[in-house]
Amino acid sequence: PRNADPFWNILGQFDLTSPATPIGGIVYYITPPRGLELVALDPMRAVGYVLFMICIVVVFGKLWVELGGLSSKKAAQNLLDADVVIPGFRRSNKPVEALLNRYIPSVTIIGSVILGIIAGVSDILGVFGSGIGVLLTVDILINYYNQLVRERVEEVMPRLGAWLGRK
Structure with missing residues (x-):
């Protein structure tokens, strides 16, 4: 796992059996530890991430x-x-x-x-879907909800649609 060049050792070191798994360097600290057991083994990695x-x-x-x-x-x-x-x-x-x-x-x-x-x-x-996926999903659902509320208000009060800039 150690490289001959110290720059690459600082940047990242990877497991030879699983090349996508960082075991050292900066890359190790900016990738998430997946699961609470990995957080318990290296809490600094979780805090760093x-x-x-x-x-x-x-x-x-x-x-x-x-x-x-x-x-x-x-x-x-x-x-x-x-x-x-x-x-x-x-x-x-x-x-x-x-x-x-x-x-x-x-x-x-x-x-x-x-x-x-x-x-x-x-x-x-x-x-499921990572943290960014959760935020994106919540944002999309909120936008759909707001759109449905706006359409419902326009059905109940048609004149309000002109004020909202719809018609």
């Missing part, structure tokens, strides 16, 4: 907010374009952006940390 997942999800969350148009600057512009006025603030981008800047970055990080913990722990516990 969950921390790795948290870091990756936080970076992705920050990128998603910035690139997806959800930043405080874009949100302030959207609020002003919709003629939403915040009492006590001028009708300008800067004050609204400063107000939103107090919340959006911290909520992004907190939400990303929670998602990283859920994804990492469910990967370790061997949840």
Whole structure:
């Protein structure tokens, strides 16, 4: 399992009988230990994996907010374009952006940390479909539920459909 080059030893070492199983190096700590018995044998690996997942999800969350148009600057512009006025603030981008800047970055990080913990722990516990699969499934189900509720509201109150931008 040891390589002649120390760089490859640091990067990753693999079992000769099962080449897909890391036994050392950085790769060992960023792959999930599958099952509680492996967590009990090496708890640092589990902690390292969950921390790795948290870091990756936080970076992705920050990128998603910035690139997806959800930043405080874009949100302030959207609020002003919709003629939403915040009492006590001028009708300008800067004050609204400063107000939103107090919340959006911290909520992004907190939400990303929670998602990283859920994804990492469910990967370790061997949840069917992996941790990311669970999050994706829940998101899809919530979107379907919201769509069904919206359609039901439109059936009961047809005029509300125009207000929701459907008709």
